[in-house]
Amino acid sequence: MPLVLFFLIFVLLLAIGLPIGVSISMSSVLPWILNSRFPANAPLVIRAMISGVDSFPLLAVPMFVISGVIMARGKISEKLFNMFAFFVGKKTAGLPVAAILTCLFYGAISGSGPATTAAVGSMTIPILVSLNYDKTFVTSMLAVAGGLGVIIPPSIPFIFYGMASGESVGRLFIAGILPGILIGFILSVYAVIYCRNKGEDKEKLIEFTDNLRNKGFFNVFKDSFWALLSPVIILGSIYGGLATPTEAAVISVFYSLFISLFVYKTLKLKDLPSLLIESINSYAPICFILAAAMGFSRVLTYLNAPQIAADIIRSIASSKMSVLIIINILLLFVGMFMDTTPAILILTPILLPIVRSFGVDPIHFGIIMVVNLAVGFVTPPVGVNLFVASSLANIPVIEIARKALPFIIGFLLALVLVTYIPQISLILV
Amino acid sequence: MNLIKWLDKNLEKAILSIFLLLMIVVMGAQVVARYVFNSSLSWSEELTRYLFIWSAFLSLPYTIRYGIALKIDQHLNIFSKGVSRAINIIGHILMLFFFLFMFFQSADVVGISFNSGQKSPALGLPMYVVQMSSFIGFGLAIVRVVQSLFMYIREINKI
Amino acid sequence: NNGDADNSTYSFELAMDSPEDTVTYLFGKKFAELVEEKSKGKIKITVYSSGQLGGDREICESVQNGDIAFVVQNTAPQVNFVPELAVFDLPNLFPNTEVARKVLDGPFFDTIAEKYEESNIKLLAYADQGFRVMTTNKKIETIEDFKGQKIRTMENPYHLAYWEALGANPTPMAFAEVYLGLQQGTIDAQENPYEVIVANRFYEQQKYIINTNHLIHLISLITNLQLFNDLPEEDQQIILEAAEEAKVWAREQADLRVESRINTIIENGAEIIELDDKLKGEMAVRANIVYTKIRSEIGDELVDSILKAVSDVL
Ligand code: NA
Ligand code: NA
Numbered sequence: 001m002p003l004v005l006f007f008l009i010f011v012l013l014l015a016i017g018l019p020i021g022v023s024i025s026m027s028s029v030l031p032w033i034l035n036s037r038f039p040a041n042a043p044l045v046i047r048a049m050i051s052g053v054d055s056f057p058l059l060a061v062p063m064f065v066i067s068g069v070i071m072a073r074g075k076i077s078e079k080l081f082n083m084f085a086f087f088v089g090k091k092t093a094g095l096p097v098a099a100i101l102t103c104l105f106y107g108a109i110s111g112s113g114p115a116t117t118a119a120v121g122s123m124t125i126p127i128l129v130s131l132n133y134d135k136t137f138v139t140s141m142l143a144v145a146g147g148l149g150v151i152i153p154p155s156i157p158f159i160f161y162g163m164a165s166g167e168s169v170g171r172l173f174i175a176g177i178l179p180g181i182l183i184g185f186i187l188s189v190y191a192v193i194y195c196r197n198k199g200e201d202k203e204k205l206i207e208f209t210d211n212l213r214n215k216g217f218f219n220v221f222k223d224s225f226w227a228l229l230s231p232v233i234i235l236g237s238i239y240g241g242l243a244t245p246t247e248a249a250v251i252s253v254f255y256s257l258f259i260s261l262f263v264y265k266t267l268k269l270k271d272l273p274s275l276l277i278e279s280i281n282s283y284a285p286i287c288f289i290l291a292a293a294m295g296f297s298r299v300l301t302y303l304n305a306p307q308i309a310a311d312i313i314r315s316i317a318s319s320k321m322s323v324l325i326i327i328n329i330l331l332l333f334v335g336m337f338m339d340t341t342p343a344i345l346i347l348t349p350i351l352l353p354i355v356r357s358f359g360v361d362p363i364h365f366g367i368i369m370v371v372n373l374a375v376g377f378v379t380p381p382v383g384v385n386l387f388v389a390s391s392l393a394n395i396p397v398i399e400i401a402r403k404a405l406p407f408i409i410g411f412l413l414a415l416v417l418v419t420y421i422p423q424i425s426l427i428l429v
Numbered sequence: 430m431n432l433i434k435w436l437d438k439n440l441e442k443a444i445l446s447i448f449l450l451l452m453i454v455v456m457g458a459q460v461v462a463r464y465v466f467n468s469s470l471s472w473s474e475e476l477t478r479y480l481f482i483w484s485a486f487l488s489l490p491y492t493i494r495y496g497i498a499l500k501i502d503q504h505l506n507i508f509s510k511g512v513s514r515a516i517n518i519i520g521h522i523l524m525l526f527f528f529l530f531m532f533f534q535s536a537d538v539v540g541i542s543f544n545s546g547q548k549s550p551a552l553g554l555p556m557y558v559v560q561m562s563s564f565i566g567f568g569l570a571i572v573r574v575v576q577s578l579f580m581y582i583r584e585i586n587k588i
Numbered sequence: 589n590n591g592d593a594d595n596s597t598y599s600f601e602l603a604m605d606s607p608e609d610t611v612t613y614l615f616g617k618k619f620a621e622l623v624e625e626k627s628k629g630k631i632k633i634t635v636y637s638s639g640q641l642g643g644d645r646e647i648c649e650s651v652q653n654g655d656i657a658f659v660v661q662n663t664a665p666q667v668n669f670v671p672e673l674a675v676f677d678l679p680n681l682f683p684n685t686e687v688a689r690k691v692l693d694g695p696f697f698d699t700i701a702e703k704y705e706e707s708n709i710k711l712l713a714y715a716d717q718g719f720r721v722m723t724t725n726k727k728i729e730t731i732e733d734f735k736g737q738k739i740r741t742m743e744n745p746y747h748l749a750y751w752e753a754l755g756a757n758p759t760p761m762a763f764a765e766v767y768l769g770l771q772q773g774t775i776d777a778q779e780n781p782y783e784v785i786v787a788n789r790f791y792e793q794q795k796y797i798i799n800t801n802h803l804i805h806l807i808s809l810i811t812n813l814q815l816f817n818d819l820p821e822e823d824q825q826i827i828l829e830a831a832e833e834a835k836v837w838a839r840e841q842a843d844l845r846v847e848s849r850i851n852t853i854i855e856n857g858a859e860i861i862e863l864d865d866k867l868k869g870e871m872a873v874r875a876n877i878v879y880t881k882i883r884s885e886i887g888d889e890l891v892d893s894i895l896k897a898v899s900d901v902l
Contacts, residue, residue: 016516017505018524019498021489026527029534039601042534043541044655046563051646053485054559056474056762059456062449062481166607166638168789170768241773243460244765250456276446284445284488285499288566291485301640349638380503387499397503463774467736469759471748541653545707547668550743551760556668 003303006031021288025049028295031303040302045295052294053287056246057159057169060111061286063249064156066279067256068115071230073275074260074267078123079227080105082212086220089209093195095131096141097188099124103145104184107152108231111159111249113340113377114384117146118282121392131208132201136395137194140378140404143389144411145187147374150340152180154238154245157340157373161366164348168363169245175363175425179371179418186410194406226259306350313354320358324419327351328372335376336383343373360422367425371415378404437576441491441569448480448487455480475551479559486566493524493573514585521578528570535563598823599632600657603641603650610783611845612807613637615715615838616660619809622830631823633658652708654812663714663806664742672703672886675894677746679802679875680868685718687901688804689839696897699890710816712809712831715838717781718846719801723794724777728861731755731870739777740766746878750802753874770794781805782849783842791858798861800871807838 009030013023028045032038071077081102088094103120110116121142128138150157153173162169212220221228230252237243237251260267267275300306313330317323334343348369355365377385380401390397418424459473492498505513542557549556602620606612613635620633641647641656644665650656652669667673682688692714701711726733735755741747743760751758756777761769769775770793778790779800785791809831816824853860863871883891 013523014501015504016520017500017502018520019492019500021492021498022524022527025531026523029527029530033530039655041655042531043538043653044650046531046535046538047560047646047649048642050482050560050563051643053482054478054643056478057765059452059477059481062452062484063456066449066453166788168767169765170771173768238768239772242464244761244769244774246762246765247456247460250453251460253453254457273446276449277442280442280445280449280491281495281497284484285492285497287481287485287488288492289499291482298641301636306640349640384499463738463757463759467738467757469738469757471743471745471758471760474760474762475743542649545649545652545669547649548671550665550668551745553745 003305003308006299006303019288021292024289024292024296028292028299031299038302040299045298048295048298049291052291057156057162058290060154060156060159060246060249061290062279062283063246063253064110064112064115065283066275067249067252068110068112068119069275069279069282070253070256070260070267072119072122073271073278074256074264075123076227076230076256076260076264076266077102077106077119079224079264081120081124081127082220083224083228085209086212086217089205089212092200093188093192095128095205095208096133096138096191096195099128099138099142100145100148100184100188100191103142103148104152104180105231107148107150107180108154108235110149110252111154111156111245113147113149113374114388115282116149117143117377117385117388118392120146121389125393127208131204134198135393136399136403137198139389139393139395140400140402141187141191141407143378143383143385143400144404144407145184146385146388147377147411148180148184150370150374151176151183151367153177154234154248155370157344157370158366159245160344161348161369164344165352165362165366167366171363171429172366173245175367175429176370177428178424179367179414182417182424183371183411183414186414187407190406190410226263230255230259309350310354313351317354317358320360321420323355323358324360324368327355328368328415328419331369331372332375332379335373336379340370340373340376340384343376344369361426363429364422364425368415368419371411371418375408375411375415378408437494441487441494445484445487445491448484452477452480472551475549475554479549479552479554482559483562486562487569489566490569490573493570493577496577517581518578521574521581524574525571525578528567528574532564532567532571535560535567539564596820597630597632599634601636601641602633602658602660603636603647603656604660605639605642605644605647606661607638607787609787611715611717611838611842612660612662614841615807615809615834616658618837619658619660619830619834622833623826626826626830627823631826648810651810651812654815656812657815658809658811660807660809662717663808664744666808666810667744670703670707670709672700672890674746674882674886675700675890676806677744677750677803677878678882678891678894679750679878680872681894682804682898683902685716685804685843687898688716690901691894691897692806694897694901696894699893703890704810705813708813710811710813712811712828713835715807715809715835715842717783717805717807717842719799720779720781720803720805721785722777722779722798722800722802723785723790723796723858724798725793725795726776727796727859728798728863729867731867731874737777738775739779740769740775741779746882747803749881750875750878753877754871755874766790767793782846782853786849786852791853791856794858796859796861797853799863809834 010023010027013026029042032041084098084101085095088098103116106116106120125138129135153176155176158172159169162172233255234248234252238245238248243251313326317326352362377383386397386400389400455473455477459470463469539557539560542560547556602616604612604616616635620635623631623633644661647656647659648666648669651659663673663676704711724737737756739751739756739758740761741751741758748758759775766778767788
């Protein structure tokens with residue numbers, strides 16, 4: 001079966017509105033149905049699908065989702081935000097920037113982009129809107145900034161990249177720190193420019209900040225203390241030898257549950273079933289896609305796609321510079337249609353040997369790839385952060401995408417810097 | 430009848446909740462065993478992985494039942510009501526055939542594994558117990574897609 | 589499995605879960621080249637490395653079902669398909685690689701090949717990657733030094749039993765998390781052949797490489813039994829010859845590479861420790877429990893036959 005036909009059918013299945021996971025697995029078995037001599041038969045695809053989710057690092061997905069749900073419902077995230085607001089509430093764009101900082105901070109706890117958007121969005125959008133910020137602006141900002149969740153460690157896509165490339169997950173995590181801060185900085189700069197041009201409701205802002213300040217630093221700090229401690233506990237459990245990055249996710253579940261139940265008393269034991277169900281509703285839609293993506297990538301291998309893609313890229317690329325440009329464009333295109341995880345699993349084995357032959361460091365390439373795909377979180381038609389933000393704020397996906405454009409351009413600027421200045425990624429490794 | 434109603438609403442949801450809870454508890458137990466008691470559990474990693482495999486395949490009927498599967502369908506608004514209804518029904522029928530096909534194929538996978546007697550390394554669990562997840566997942570997906578199709582047609586007739 | 593009977597040319601796939609810079613890959617690649625050469629292009633084998641066609645468990649299952657023609661992999665993941673392979677989990681069975689190779693080239697090869705056939709797999713050849721050794725940050729000089737060491741092992745009950753018998757705290761862990769685990773102290777130690785230790789830079793996080801040589805790391809070349817039997821005799825001969833030659837070549841490569849791996853480790857400041865005879869003796873006594881366990885699992889006959897094969901060679 002020619003590769004082009006294979007992709008056409010896949011796109012057609014997506015276009016008639018079939019679930020993404022179903023479209024992926026349906027197109028995976030099609031080459032064998034049409035030609036019984038094709039080596040990837042249905043049982044082989046099914047076994048590949050099982051292998052696709054037979055992975056311990058993957059368990060970080062449900063764990064981070066449920067810890068995010070607990071932190072949002074247990075108001076831990078809100079307390080984190082108050083601490084920032086205390087200091088910058090009165091500055092121009094102070095609170096929107098604080099929301100971006102919260103994403104950075106939250107990124108150090110969660111390994112997922114949509115989870116970051118969900119958690120930070122659910123607590124800051126209502127606050128910012130009540131302070132008269134434009135709702136679409138705020139929502140689109142958080143949809144984009146949620147991407148920081150996968151660039152600041154820990155990060156699920158880095159874990160996948162580590163699995164697919166054989167690179168050390170720990171080194172990838174460290175390499176993500178500076179690019180994450182750089183992106184947070186650029187997004188903040190745009191937020192300041194926007195607020196300077198559009199103006200803010202200063203009166204309200206002063207009232208909100210004064211309210212916090214009247215409580216006094218000590219009281220706000222005391223109230224936020226256990227919340228502020230959570231990233232310390234979670235990172236500490238990894239870097240103190242208590243837990244692996246995957247297990248750290250479960251520590252974040254226990255820690256946030258413990259302080260919500262017993263310290264802040266924001267949750268009760270009887271809330272547990274609804275927390276579980278809310279988490280399942282967030283991660284179940286991703287689960288089957290993860291399995292299907294592995295079957296898909298096997299079939300792509302049998303269809304010789306890695307070789308074909310590699311040949312095309314090699315035939316146009318002549319230098320390290322040009323190969324990275326071409327791959328960036330390819331990844332941005334892929335990111336429009338495909339979720340991060342399957343994209344990494346499918347593309348890493350194809351692209352890594354090519355960039356390696358041009359002397360690109362595999363850790364550096366991992367960062368480029370994940371930053372690229374984090375942009376994909378907010379590009380339609382398939383952008384998980386867009387979906388999450390849209391359902392949080394009840395704003396149509398396309399409107400959010402439109403308002404997000406300047407932020408996306410900022411993200412791309414950071415991507416260019418990260419691509420051509422390898423030191424940003426590698427200096428800490 | 431009440432039981433069927435309950436199962437309709439909660440079957441996958443209940444199993445997924447229990448599995449998620451088990452994954453959290455088992456993974457937490459391993460950290461405590463290794464760090465506090467300096468005596469690791471040999472089976473915890475394997476058990477959590479297998480629970481996740483089951484969760485992944487059960488998520489298929491679950492997301493169909495509650496209409497929360499990720500899809501790209503905003504552009505379908507541009508079509509007239511009749512066309513988009515037709516597309517939706519064709520989609521359901523395609524899925525039904527696909528799930529039926531995968532249901533029988535995964536029965537093969539389970540059968541072969543049953544005959545080979547392959548066991549899991551840590552728990553010594555027969556591997557067909559793990560692979561059964563695909564069989565049950567696609568089986569329930571058949572039920573859910575038929576159900577969803579009926580509900581859709583009833584909805585259309587009401588309007 | 590996708591042979592073309594009309595003009596009797598075949599194209600097969602050969603899968604492995606290892607990246608290209610490994611003995612496993614070299615073994616498979618050499619085999620594929622030799623088959624094509626010997627068959628004058630009639631049999632073509634495409635090599636898929638790095639788990640492109642699946643992880644170790646999955647590709648073993650695929651060979652068993654005939655979905656993939658050839659697989660090159662370590663014997664450890666095959667124990668779940670061919671339980672008798674636990675015979676290679678007997679700790680410190682072989683005093684050196686030379687003895688191991690002689691045993692595996694002798695009559696014992698046919699004994700174990702029969703066990704594979706019961707699972708519909710045809711064993712073509714065993715190369716190896718030398719012994720598995722322990723890496724740690726604690727100098728191991730007496731049996732007491734093993735006590736409480738958190739060592740990452742594969743999920744294999746006999747491996748776990750062995751390290752427990754030595755007094756260590758074996759902990760299975762996903763391979764992807766081992767480097768960070770060593771770095772952060774989630775685990776103290778791990779065990780693997782030199783090649784794996786160097787490829788994954790574990791030596792960066794470890795002070796000592798202890799030559800425990802507890803298990804030989806065998807690399808098997810296997811095919812589907814049905815598929816092999818259905819081939820014309822002439823082609824079967826080509827495959828057997830190619831497997832044999834590739835095996836000899838792969839063993840040479842393994843020896844050459846181990847030397848360079850040892851150099852890399854020493855240059856990076858990790859120390860390689862030889863165990864003295866007293867300690868080796870104590871470890872052997874402790875390991876008895878694993879011998880008993882394996883005997884009860886796969887029967888005395890196979891265990892005795894490999895022990896006899898070893899003593900015959902010595
Ligand atoms: Na993160
Ligand atoms: Na996208």
